[in-house]
Amino acid sequence: MSFPFPRHRRKVSGNPPSASHRQHSVLAPLCAGFSLNLPLPSPPFLNTDSLRLTKVLVNVTIENSLGPVQVLISPDDTVSDLIKAALAIYNQEKRRPFLNLKDPKHYALHYSPFWLESLNANEKLKNLGSRNFFLCSKPSTASSCSEQANMSKDSAFPLMLFVHLPL
Template identity: 50%
Template structure:
Protein backbone atom coordinates (compact mmCIF):
# COMPACT_ATOMS: atom_id res chain seq x y z
CA UNK A 1 0.00 0.00 0.00
CA UNK A 2 1.48 3.38 -0.97
CA UNK A 3 2.35 5.93 1.65
CA UNK A 4 -0.30 8.72 1.73
CA UNK A 5 2.35 11.44 1.79
CA UNK A 6 4.14 10.10 -1.27
CA UNK A 7 0.81 9.75 -3.08
CA UNK A 8 0.02 13.41 -2.45
CA UNK A 9 3.44 14.51 -3.63
CA UNK A 10 2.98 12.65 -6.89
CA UNK A 11 -0.35 14.37 -7.52
CA UNK A 12 1.06 17.78 -6.72
CA UNK A 13 3.93 17.40 -9.18
CA UNK A 14 1.56 16.29 -11.92
CA UNK A 15 -0.74 19.25 -11.39
CA UNK A 16 2.01 21.82 -11.15
CA UNK A 17 3.77 20.63 -14.30
CA UNK A 18 1.23 22.36 -16.51
CA UNK A 19 2.06 25.69 -14.90
CA UNK A 20 5.76 25.38 -15.79
CA UNK A 21 5.28 25.36 -19.55
CA UNK A 22 5.28 21.63 -20.13
CA UNK A 23 2.91 20.22 -22.70
CA UNK A 24 -0.25 18.71 -21.31
CA UNK A 25 -0.69 14.97 -21.56
CA UNK A 26 -2.74 13.41 -24.36
CA UNK A 27 -5.64 12.65 -22.03
CA UNK A 28 -6.18 16.38 -21.40
CA UNK A 29 -6.15 17.14 -25.15
CA UNK A 30 -8.79 14.55 -25.96
CA UNK A 31 -11.37 15.63 -23.43
CA UNK A 32 -14.85 15.14 -24.79
CA UNK A 33 -17.07 18.17 -24.64
CA UNK A 34 -20.82 17.71 -24.12
CA UNK A 35 -23.03 18.23 -27.12
CA UNK A 36 -24.97 21.46 -26.92
CA UNK A 37 -28.36 22.23 -28.28
CA UNK A 38 -28.35 25.37 -30.46
CA UNK A 39 -32.05 25.85 -29.64
CA UNK A 40 -31.37 25.88 -25.90
CA UNK A 41 -31.93 29.60 -25.55
CA UNK A 42 -34.66 29.91 -28.14
CA UNK A 43 -37.84 31.74 -27.31
CA UNK A 44 -39.88 28.52 -27.58
CA UNK A 45 -37.99 26.84 -24.74
CA UNK A 46 -38.24 29.89 -22.46
CA UNK A 47 -42.01 30.13 -22.79
CA UNK A 48 -41.76 33.41 -24.66
CA UNK A 49 -43.10 34.23 -28.08
CA UNK A 50 -41.02 35.51 -30.95
CA UNK A 51 -39.35 38.90 -30.50
CA UNK A 52 -41.49 41.92 -31.16
CA UNK A 53 -40.53 44.69 -33.58
CA UNK A 54 -38.32 46.41 -31.02
CA UNK A 55 -36.26 43.22 -30.48
CA UNK A 56 -37.54 42.32 -27.01
CA UNK A 57 -39.54 39.14 -26.48
CA UNK A 58 -43.27 39.55 -25.92
CA UNK A 59 -44.56 38.40 -22.52
CA UNK A 60 -47.08 35.57 -22.63
CA UNK A 61 -47.71 35.09 -18.89
CA UNK A 62 -47.51 37.38 -15.86
CA UNK A 63 -47.36 36.45 -12.18
CA UNK A 64 -49.79 38.43 -10.02
CA UNK A 65 -49.83 38.59 -6.21
CA UNK A 66 -53.32 39.25 -4.85
CA UNK A 67 -53.82 39.67 -1.11
CA UNK A 68 -57.34 38.93 0.07
CA UNK A 69 -58.66 40.94 2.99
CA UNK A 70 -58.06 39.03 6.22
CA UNK A 71 -55.73 36.41 4.75
CA UNK A 72 -52.13 36.01 5.83
CA UNK A 73 -50.33 36.00 2.50
CA UNK A 74 -50.94 36.78 -1.15
CA UNK A 75 -52.42 34.33 -3.63
CA UNK A 76 -50.13 33.93 -6.63
CA UNK A 77 -51.90 33.72 -9.99
CA UNK A 78 -50.26 33.20 -13.39
CA UNK A 79 -52.28 34.87 -16.17
CA UNK A 80 -52.03 36.20 -19.68
CA UNK A 81 -51.57 40.00 -19.92
CA UNK A 82 -54.52 40.18 -22.33
CA UNK A 83 -56.97 39.08 -19.61
CA UNK A 84 -59.16 41.55 -17.72
CA UNK A 85 -59.48 42.52 -14.06
CA UNK A 86 -62.66 40.40 -13.80
CA UNK A 87 -60.70 37.34 -15.00
CA UNK A 88 -58.02 38.02 -12.37
CA UNK A 89 -60.62 38.26 -9.60
CA UNK A 90 -62.25 35.00 -10.73
CA UNK A 91 -58.89 33.19 -10.92
CA UNK A 92 -57.84 34.53 -7.51
CA UNK A 93 -61.05 33.40 -5.81
CA UNK A 94 -60.79 30.00 -7.51
CA UNK A 95 -57.14 29.60 -6.39
CA UNK A 96 -57.93 30.75 -2.83
CA UNK A 97 -60.68 28.14 -2.53
CA UNK A 98 -58.52 25.45 -4.15
CA UNK A 99 -55.74 26.05 -1.61
CA UNK A 100 -58.34 25.92 1.23
CA UNK A 101 -57.00 29.08 2.85
CA UNK A 102 -58.35 30.75 5.94
CA UNK A 103 -60.49 32.72 6.60
CA UNK A 104 -63.14 31.09 4.48
CA UNK A 105 -64.64 33.46 1.93
CA UNK A 106 -68.29 34.42 2.48
CA UNK A 107 -69.09 33.52 -1.13
CA UNK A 108 -67.38 31.90 -4.11
CA UNK A 109 -68.94 34.36 -6.54
CA UNK A 110 -66.20 36.56 -8.09
CA UNK A 111 -68.67 39.38 -8.71
CA UNK A 112 -68.94 39.86 -4.92
CA UNK A 113 -65.36 41.19 -4.72
CA UNK A 114 -63.54 44.39 -5.69
CA UNK A 115 -59.90 44.58 -6.76
CA UNK A 116 -57.78 47.50 -5.50
CA UNK A 117 -54.17 48.54 -5.99
CA UNK A 118 -53.58 48.32 -2.23
CA UNK A 119 -55.51 48.04 1.00
CA UNK A 120 -55.29 51.82 1.31
CA UNK A 121 -56.81 52.50 -2.11
CA UNK A 122 -60.46 53.53 -1.92
CA UNK A 123 -61.34 53.16 -5.59
CA UNK A 124 -61.69 49.72 -7.10
CA UNK A 125 -60.32 48.87 -10.51
CA UNK A 126 -62.52 48.74 -13.59
CA UNK A 127 -63.48 45.12 -14.37
CA UNK A 128 -63.02 45.58 -18.13
CA UNK A 129 -59.47 46.94 -17.91
CA UNK A 130 -56.63 44.81 -19.33
CA UNK A 131 -54.02 43.51 -16.88
CA UNK A 132 -51.08 44.74 -18.96
CA UNK A 133 -52.38 48.32 -18.69
CA UNK A 134 -52.56 48.33 -14.88
CA UNK A 135 -48.88 48.98 -14.24
CA UNK A 136 -48.68 46.76 -11.16
CA UNK A 137 -48.63 43.07 -10.31
CA UNK A 138 -49.58 43.35 -6.63
CA UNK A 139 -53.23 43.88 -5.75
CA UNK A 140 -55.70 43.75 -2.87
CA UNK A 141 -59.07 41.96 -3.03
CA UNK A 142 -61.87 42.82 -0.63
CA UNK A 143 -65.57 41.96 -0.52
CA UNK A 144 -67.90 44.34 -2.30
CA UNK A 145 -70.58 45.84 -0.08
CA UNK A 146 -73.88 46.03 -1.92
CA UNK A 147 -77.57 45.42 -1.26
CA UNK A 148 -77.45 42.02 -2.99
CA UNK A 149 -74.79 40.48 -0.80
CA UNK A 150 -75.33 42.35 2.49
CA UNK A 151 -76.75 39.24 4.14
CA UNK A 152 -73.85 37.11 2.79
CA UNK A 153 -71.26 39.46 4.22
CA UNK A 154 -73.09 40.10 7.49
CA UNK A 155 -71.62 36.93 8.97
CA UNK A 156 -68.14 38.19 8.12
CA UNK A 157 -66.57 40.42 10.75
CA UNK A 158 -64.84 42.56 8.14
CA UNK A 159 -66.71 44.81 5.75
CA UNK A 160 -65.64 46.36 2.51
CA UNK A 161 -62.73 48.76 2.80
CA UNK A 162 -64.33 51.34 0.51
CA UNK A 163 -67.64 51.34 2.39
CA UNK A 164 -65.86 51.72 5.73
CA UNK A 165 -64.02 54.76 4.42
CA UNK A 166 -67.23 56.27 3.05
CA UNK A 167 -69.07 55.71 6.34
CA UNK A 168 -66.23 57.31 8.30
CA UNK A 169 -66.19 60.30 5.95
CA UNK A 170 -69.98 60.78 6.33
CA UNK A 171 -70.03 60.42 10.10
CA UNK A 172 -67.02 62.63 10.82
CA UNK A 173 -67.38 66.36 10.93
CA UNK A 174 -64.61 68.91 10.64
CA UNK A 175 -64.04 68.99 14.41
CA UNK A 176 -64.52 65.33 15.30
CA UNK A 177 -61.02 65.10 16.74
CA UNK A 178 -62.07 67.50 19.55
CA UNK A 179 -64.02 64.76 21.27
CA UNK A 180 -60.77 62.88 21.96
CA UNK A 181 -59.04 65.83 23.59
CA UNK A 182 -59.53 66.31 27.28
CA UNK A 183 -59.79 69.96 28.28
CA UNK A 184 -58.57 70.74 31.76
CA UNK A 185 -58.38 74.10 33.38
Protein backbone atom coordinates in the same frame (compact mmCIF):
# COMPACT_ATOMS: atom_id res chain seq x y z
CA MET B 1 -0.78 12.18 11.60
CA SER B 2 -0.67 10.27 8.37
CA PHE B 3 -3.37 10.23 5.71
CA PRO B 4 -4.45 6.96 4.15
CA PHE B 5 -4.06 8.39 0.63
CA PRO B 6 -0.88 10.00 -0.58
CA ARG B 7 -1.10 13.69 -1.32
CA HIS B 8 -0.84 14.50 -4.95
CA ARG B 9 1.07 17.57 -5.90
CA ARG B 10 1.29 19.12 -9.25
CA LYS B 11 4.72 18.86 -10.69
CA VAL B 12 6.01 22.20 -11.88
CA SER B 13 8.74 22.17 -14.43
CA GLY B 14 10.48 25.04 -16.09
CA ASN B 15 9.98 23.60 -19.58
CA PRO B 16 7.66 25.61 -21.86
CA PRO B 17 4.69 23.81 -23.39
CA SER B 18 5.47 21.74 -26.44
CA ALA B 19 4.93 23.00 -29.96
CA SER B 20 2.10 20.56 -30.59
CA HIS B 21 0.25 21.97 -27.52
CA ARG B 22 0.62 25.50 -28.87
CA GLN B 23 -0.72 24.54 -32.29
CA HIS B 24 -3.70 22.77 -30.72
CA SER B 25 -4.63 25.79 -28.60
CA VAL B 26 -4.52 28.07 -31.67
CA LEU B 27 -6.64 25.75 -33.82
CA ALA B 28 -9.25 24.97 -31.19
CA PRO B 29 -11.39 28.12 -31.70
CA LEU B 30 -11.18 27.74 -35.49
CA CYS B 31 -12.23 24.10 -35.34
CA ALA B 32 -15.20 25.00 -33.17
CA GLY B 33 -16.61 27.19 -35.93
CA PHE B 34 -15.85 30.59 -34.42
CA SER B 35 -14.67 33.31 -36.69
CA LEU B 36 -13.76 36.67 -35.29
CA ASN B 37 -14.41 38.49 -38.58
CA LEU B 38 -17.94 37.25 -39.26
CA PRO B 39 -20.90 38.36 -37.15
CA LEU B 40 -23.02 35.61 -35.66
CA PRO B 41 -26.54 35.36 -37.06
CA SER B 42 -29.22 36.29 -34.56
CA PRO B 43 -31.63 33.52 -33.60
CA PRO B 44 -35.22 33.98 -34.80
CA PHE B 45 -36.60 34.06 -31.25
CA LEU B 46 -34.77 37.34 -30.53
CA ASN B 47 -36.98 39.37 -32.87
CA THR B 48 -38.49 42.27 -30.98
CA ASP B 49 -41.71 41.84 -32.95
CA SER B 50 -42.19 38.31 -31.68
CA LEU B 51 -41.30 39.08 -28.02
CA ARG B 52 -44.53 39.08 -26.07
CA LEU B 53 -45.39 37.96 -22.57
CA THR B 54 -47.65 34.95 -22.61
CA LYS B 55 -48.21 34.66 -18.84
CA VAL B 56 -47.46 36.87 -15.83
CA LEU B 57 -47.26 35.97 -12.17
CA VAL B 58 -49.60 38.18 -10.15
CA ASN B 59 -49.87 38.33 -6.35
CA VAL B 60 -53.37 38.92 -5.00
CA THR B 61 -53.84 39.41 -1.27
CA ILE B 62 -57.39 38.60 -0.23
CA GLU B 63 -58.97 40.50 2.62
CA ASN B 64 -58.26 38.93 6.07
CA SER B 65 -55.94 36.27 4.63
CA LEU B 66 -52.38 35.74 5.78
CA GLY B 67 -50.53 35.74 2.49
CA PRO B 68 -51.03 36.48 -1.17
CA VAL B 69 -52.41 34.05 -3.71
CA GLN B 70 -50.12 33.66 -6.71
CA VAL B 71 -51.96 33.61 -10.02
CA LEU B 72 -50.39 32.80 -13.38
CA ILE B 73 -52.50 34.66 -15.93
CA SER B 74 -52.27 36.17 -19.40
CA PRO B 75 -51.60 39.94 -19.52
CA ASP B 76 -54.45 40.28 -22.03
CA ASP B 77 -57.01 39.10 -19.44
CA THR B 78 -59.16 41.58 -17.58
CA VAL B 79 -59.49 42.47 -13.90
CA SER B 80 -62.66 40.38 -13.62
CA ASP B 81 -60.76 37.35 -14.96
CA LEU B 82 -58.08 37.91 -12.31
CA ILE B 83 -60.72 38.09 -9.57
CA LYS B 84 -62.25 34.79 -10.75
CA ALA B 85 -58.86 33.10 -10.93
CA ALA B 86 -57.75 34.38 -7.51
CA LEU B 87 -60.96 33.19 -5.84
CA ALA B 88 -60.70 29.80 -7.54
CA ILE B 89 -57.11 29.31 -6.35
CA TYR B 90 -57.98 30.54 -2.83
CA ASN B 91 -60.80 27.97 -2.60
CA GLN B 92 -58.74 25.24 -4.27
CA GLU B 93 -55.92 25.67 -1.75
CA LYS B 94 -58.53 25.62 1.07
CA ARG B 95 -57.11 28.71 2.68
CA ARG B 96 -58.57 30.21 5.77
CA PRO B 97 -60.72 32.09 6.57
CA PHE B 98 -63.21 30.45 4.24
CA LEU B 99 -65.01 32.88 1.97
CA ASN B 100 -68.75 33.26 2.53
CA LEU B 101 -69.29 34.81 -0.89
CA LYS B 102 -67.81 32.85 -3.77
CA ASP B 103 -69.31 34.94 -6.56
CA PRO B 104 -66.68 37.24 -8.15
CA LYS B 105 -69.29 40.00 -8.53
CA HIS B 106 -69.15 40.57 -4.77
CA TYR B 107 -65.44 41.48 -4.81
CA ALA B 108 -63.43 44.49 -5.95
CA LEU B 109 -59.74 44.63 -6.86
CA HIS B 110 -57.53 47.44 -5.54
CA TYR B 111 -53.85 48.29 -5.87
CA SER B 112 -53.41 48.03 -2.08
CA PRO B 113 -55.54 47.94 1.07
CA PHE B 114 -55.03 51.70 1.36
CA TRP B 115 -56.21 52.45 -2.17
CA LEU B 116 -59.86 53.52 -1.97
CA GLU B 117 -60.74 53.39 -5.65
CA SER B 118 -61.38 49.95 -7.09
CA LEU B 119 -60.06 48.98 -10.49
CA ASN B 120 -62.29 48.85 -13.55
CA ALA B 121 -63.44 45.27 -14.18
CA ASN B 122 -62.91 45.58 -17.95
CA GLU B 123 -59.35 46.95 -17.69
CA LYS B 124 -56.61 44.70 -19.11
CA LEU B 125 -53.86 43.61 -16.74
CA LYS B 126 -51.07 44.79 -19.04
CA ASN B 127 -52.35 48.37 -18.70
CA LEU B 128 -52.36 48.42 -14.89
CA GLY B 129 -48.62 48.72 -14.27
CA SER B 130 -48.54 46.52 -11.18
CA ARG B 131 -48.46 42.84 -10.32
CA ASN B 132 -49.49 43.11 -6.66
CA PHE B 133 -53.15 43.64 -5.85
CA PHE B 134 -55.61 43.55 -2.97
CA LEU B 135 -59.00 41.85 -3.23
CA CYS B 136 -61.75 42.85 -0.83
CA SER B 137 -65.49 42.40 -0.68
CA LYS B 138 -67.68 45.18 -1.98
CA PRO B 139 -69.77 47.11 0.53
CA SER B 140 -73.20 45.62 1.09
CA THR B 141 -76.09 47.05 -0.88
CA ALA B 142 -79.46 48.21 0.40
CA SER B 143 -81.15 44.99 -0.75
CA SER B 144 -78.84 42.85 1.36
CA CYS B 145 -79.46 45.12 4.36
CA SER B 146 -83.21 44.67 3.94
CA GLU B 147 -82.73 40.89 3.69
CA GLN B 148 -80.84 40.94 7.01
CA ALA B 149 -83.66 42.97 8.60
CA ASN B 150 -86.22 40.42 7.39
CA MET B 151 -84.12 37.60 8.78
CA SER B 152 -83.91 39.33 12.16
CA LYS B 153 -87.73 39.49 12.34
CA ASP B 154 -87.98 35.76 11.80
CA SER B 155 -85.39 34.87 14.44
CA ALA B 156 -86.10 34.24 18.11
CA PHE B 157 -83.97 37.22 19.19
CA PRO B 158 -84.62 40.00 16.67
CA LEU B 159 -83.01 42.74 18.74
CA MET B 160 -79.75 40.85 19.21
CA LEU B 161 -78.73 42.06 15.77
CA PHE B 162 -78.40 45.62 17.10
CA VAL B 163 -76.93 44.85 20.53
CA HIS B 164 -73.18 45.26 20.86
CA LEU B 165 -71.85 43.55 23.93
CA PRO B 166 -68.80 45.12 25.59
CA LEU B 167 -65.79 42.85 25.72
